[in-house]
Amino acid sequence: MKLFTMKFGGTSVGSPEAIRQVVDIVQGTLETGDRVIVIVSAMSRVTDSLIDAARKAASGNKWGYLSTAEALRERHIETLQALVPEGDDRDRTAAQVNALIDDYVSVCNAINILGELTPRILDSIVSFGERLSSRVIAAAMRARSIQGQQYDAGQFVITDDSYQSANLLWNLTEANIHNHLLPALENGVTPVITGFIGQTRDGVVTTLGRGGSDYSGAIFAVASDSDELIIWTDVDGVMTTDPRIDKRARVLPYVSYTEVGELAFYGAKVLHPKTVQPILDKEIPLRVRNTFNPAFEGTLIGPNSTPSATVVKAVTAVRNVGLLTVSGRGMIGVPGIAGRAFLTTAKAGANILMISQASSEQSFCFVVMDDRSYAVKTAIEQEFEEEIAQRNIDQIELLDDVVIITVVGSGMRGTPGIAGRVFTVMGTQQINVIAIAQGASECSISFVIDEANLEQAVIALHELALEAVQPA
Ligand code: ADP
Ligand code: ASP
Ligand code: MG
DSSP, X not given: OOEEEEEEOXXXXXXXXXXXXXXXHHHHHHHTTXXXXXXXXXXXXXXXXXXXXXXXXXTTOHHHHHHHHHHHHHHHHHHHHHHSXXXXXXXXXXXXXXXXXXXXXXXXXXXHHHTOOOHHHHHHHHHHXXXXXXXXXXXXXXXXXXXXXXXXXXXXXXXXXXXXXXXXXXXXXXXXXXXXIHHHHHTTOEEEEESSEEEOTTSOEEEOOTTTHHHHHHHHHHHTTOXXXXXEESSSSSXXXXXXXOTTOOBOSEEEHHHHHHHHHTTXXXXXXXXXXXXXXXXXXXXXXXXXXXXXXXEEEESSOOOTTOSSOEEEEEEEEXXXXXXXXXXXXXXXXXXXXXXXXHHTTOOOOXXXXXXXXXXXXXXXXXXXXXXXXXXXXXXXXXXXXXXXXXXXXXXXXXXXXXXXXXXXXXXXXXXXXXXXXXXXXXXXXXXXXXXXXXXXXXXXXXXXXXXXXXXXXXXXXXXXXXXX
């Protein structure tokens, strides 16, 4: 008997037909005698619409959030009715859906009155998506004779109070899952748990960041010592590039933890970047599979790096970033400038995605997400106020219509000439490369280009990855 943790994403639970697929997959697994912990996302587009409506509430648009609430009510009730026959269970679940929507409206009313939307309130707002979907899905399981039981993840997943991207408190979380979830599983229950959501020690709702249900899946897989974590999504697996950018994208049969970590960090939306963190130590096999093509085995992700044929495995892009450059002749030989700049960046609440320094020590540059880039620029200018006044450091430069392009593949380590090939491609395409960095793992090369060249660059580099995929 095996234990699987299965996470189903937004499209996979986005309609009654999709949820039927989900129930089929879970039922098929249970019928072979295995057990399943189910983690679910909100129905497709729900998280976005909750955020949008909360912003409307803060700006005084009462009609805006009331109409969103009614649309959500209708969608969930109609989905429930399509999946669960008339009866007590359907009535009870419908009452829960209605109560949640009413609570949501109350929170929006409060935002509307205060005219303010704090990160803490926003986490409470977005949690409604998963709280709604999980109840409907658990009822759909029960309608098919599975002992489905809904859980809000907050009772297990304990985090700090960094709202919108909370950090996990592992020991408390693991103990909760051991003490309160595993016994139910032993009793034949199939838990249906909200992804994305956690709770502080004081019981305040937090979230793990956009797309964070994948990370929830990993947390539950590790704490329950699952035999496998399966991320069920709307594509056949991890692909050579985003199929929305290049239709020629192909599924990679095997990717290592390190490679997928780089891919996810540098923009492959198919997995949340934190997903591999918890599973690394226990080396739990991770699969990415397509809910709508369950016969296909998808991508397996594991500890080993790969056969040498696949040098460049995949190409990714990160949009909405800003490149900051700190330069000045007075920087040469002065220790600590970079350290101060990075510390200031962290204090301004920004993560650094990429760093590059020219050997002359006259300048270095780094990339942060757009939403913090201006704040970082201002903070660094303050930090170096004196140096700037003395003209030892120039004004901090911010380029914000740029993107990061990354090529990933563990075969790049020790294979000479890969960087050369990558930049020859950029040269042939006449695309200007603004900054370059290579990860210490030598499993990726990242560089910054103008946003306008994104598609052209990805499509041209993707050729290198397609060459490497062995035809079946
Ligand atoms: P879910 O709702 O199931 O979590 P997401 O939309 O978050 O699904 O992620 C799946 C999407 O990721 C795919 O539909 C695809 O467009 C996009 N994607 C981007 N890069 C890749 C890649 N390298 N491989 C597969 N999918 C990718
Ligand atoms: N529903 C959340 C989001 O859209 C989490 C997830 O789907 O992973 O970001
Ligand atoms: Mg996702």
